[in-house]
Amino acid sequence: MSVLIFVDNTEGKIKKAGFELASYGAALAKQAGENAIAVSLGKVESDELQKLGNYGITKVLTADDARFASLDNQASAKAIAAAANQTGSKIILLAHNNFGKAIAPRLAVKLQAGLVSNVVGLPVSLDPFKVNKHVFTGKAIGHAVIHTPVKVLTLSYNSFGLVENKVNVTFEAFDPGLTNADFGLIIEQTQTVSGKILLSEAEIVVAGGRGMKGPENWSGLEELASVLGAATACSRPVSDEGWRPHSEHVGQTGKIIAPNLYFAFGISGAIQHLGGVSGSKVIVAVNKDPEAPIFEAADYGIVGDALKVIPEMIAAVKEIKG
Amino acid sequence: MKILVLIGNVPDTTTKIKFNADKTAFDTNGVQWIINPWDELALTRAMELKETPGSGVESVTVANVGKQDTEATLRKALAIGADKAIRVDSEPKDAFFVASQLAQVAKGYDLVFAGIEASDYNGSAVGGMLAEMIGIQSVSGVSNLQIEGSKAKLVREIEGGSQTVSLDFPLLAIVQKGIAKEPRIPAMRGIMMARTKPLEVITPVDTDIRVSFASFDLPPAKAACKKFTEDQVNQLVHALRDEAKVL
Amino acid sequence: MNFAFTEEQLMIQQAARDYAQRELIQDVLERDASCEFPHRHVKALAELGFMGMMVDPAYDGGGLDAVSYVLAMEEISKVDASTSVIMSVNNSLVCYGINAFCTHEQKEKYLKPLARGEKLGAFLLSEPEAGSDATSQRTIAEDKGDYYLVNGTKNWITNANSASYYVLIAQTDPSKKHKGITAFIVEKDSPGITLGPHEDKMGMRSSDTHAVMFNDVKVPKANRIGEEGFGFTFAMKVLEGGRIGIAAQALGIASGALERAVAYSKERKAFGTAIANHQAIAFKLADMAVKVENARNLCLKAAWLKDQGKPYGVASAMAKQYAADIAMEVTTEAVQIHGGYGYVKEYHVERLMREAKLTQIYEGTSEVQKIIISRDLIK
Incomplete structure (x- = not known):
């Protein structure tokens, strides 16, 4: 028996979410007294896969098939289901990222499994299988119970963290037996955001709201993001106004993020916004209005003008970073 | 071309989340119900497609799983422009249950829209499950x-x-944000x-419940915000490094 | 008795609320400062069907009831009374009168574009010497055979510049006093019409208000509304309905101020707790809420009577007088609750207070409404 962990890759590299999931999977396998087996689809460099051993993965099934690069959720779900059947896994884990979200529901149907997505923390109990998940967009926690013998979980990003646990890892080639007909998706074009820290995986996020006054003031925010090694984000009014792209909108109907450190400059903190960032470990708010609701959610705050504070913060961060 | 848009009936996004006394269920008292925000964007895109000359879209249908009190939400979808609504007459018990019900009605459409998640239980599951059940591709x-x-032709994140x-x-x-403005x-x-x-009202099919919620909790209250003035940016940055240890 | 709204009424209310909270709010402060006319919003509201809500669908209107109109007016006015007065004049002064009293040909030509909101209308009654006393019209329309020749001046005309069609009240036979008053539809670009300067108003600053001067303006006979001498009855009928619109506007201004006061007093802290927890503020909020609820009930009652085909002139006078007066009171208290923040423009309540003042003055001052109400009591 084993816990099966689907570790996805982006152009052959495993991202932090993958190692976090490996850490979680290893801990869950230990809790269940089972092995932590990862499955990897597509071309991934062997030293990348080797790193999974640093997080408690003892065995990796590799389907070294270039066709998986198209991130076809149908084909991937089929392959992971085959891996689950081959390993006899009753618990299958995926990251709650774009790809994981796309595959998990299909996988759950194939394996006749119960699916709980956006999970936080290890199961509270294994029998009955009880696990916590975010509900109402971070405004509450639900204690979910899965009633089926096979379980599929997707793990909320940055909710578990990396846990180093170096073990011996072995590799086994795995053929899910897919044909070209399984890969229906034709990729016409890929636009990758390069040189920028991605919002979905940033440890630090610097966000601006209406209090930034206009798109021309984002250069300061971007500079602060660059000295912090942070991603930039914005509130809904800002993306609705077209000051920033929709992909930067964090909040209930935009992206849900959970960085270690979240800066809100000139964001009042409407309930819909807080829903999208409340998973952040530490929230820093800068707002002119001392009564702004963002301060209720914040750990640290500055009552003041975001446009004045930003340059000073750039200087202060540069100073401590030497 | 026929389009189907899946519609979830969810609490308004400004709702203060409360649970009943034993914390086993969401307290729906005084809650205003809306079309799940992503589903509403999907419906908007479906209408735009229908209105585009030469798109070949002949009809837009909306469907949900819910009791009669969710019909107001469906009629709003009809008011926005959908041609027809289908309601599967049952409480939406879990994602698998909902997808199984919708699988009854989703066949025969060329394009089915689902929201990336519902703003209540954040399952992100119904669309993908439905695609698997009726054997069509999904993005x-x-x-x-x-x-x-x-x-x-689609753009996906x-x-x-x-x-x-x-x-x-x-x-x-x-679909996610951006599908319609x-x-x-x-x-x-x-x-x-x-x-x-x-x-149209349809009788539900028998389906096992695979996932349920034993109870709910509100997140623990946050400690009070430590406030600094505009002149104390330095102190704040030091606190982030030395006290919060996040820099 | 049944206080429940229909599903359609609730949807209309929500649609108006969504538009106001999503779109009008974005530039309402800028327009208050710049006095810029909200062309973009009028176009969007027209596309949604808010400019001819109660007009017969045969003439491209919404065929809706007055209750729906009150619900929509309240929501728009919560955010932006400048836009709601444009809407109110078009709906209840211009479209209503044409819909109720004009010929099929007149409706085909003028009502359809007005109901679709492609064209705007204005209602020209007030004169420099005849505001509250509508019986003494000095604008003369002289019968010249095929046409009337109009001379005179109208004051305080909402939509004067942006409207394409005017509903004009003028004297055709001064000897008959108010029985010699006649109503007309006049195209704004008729030769001889000039506008006075844009009035720099205290509130509702992005609606365009001007004086309109008529100098030998020829109005075709085909544009006369009803018979000669029908104008006074026409104007009074139109104003009865118009009062519901302005009453609902005042209601919206008051309920918008109440919402802001409640939100602010829950956020703002003093002496270690939200100011809403202090009785001095809490009781103010309670008083404001009762007033707003009373005003809402009076507005809806008047609208309901209208929808039932029952007399509603006194009910609409009560609604307008009460809603306007409490709008002034409630907005003043909302400013007080906001303290210093209330006195600056960013917090909206001072603007609502300026807007409230006009509702006590136009379309019949509060005093005129009291004349209507009291005359009915002692008749």
């Missing part, structure tokens, strides 16, 4: 969808960027016509 995280002849993909119909698109506000004429449009 998730879709922020743009065009009909180009016999193919759909992937880790680290976005991707333009094309595929054949039938197709299920699981803003949800459409129904016009007076649409509102008055909504009642004259067909709303």
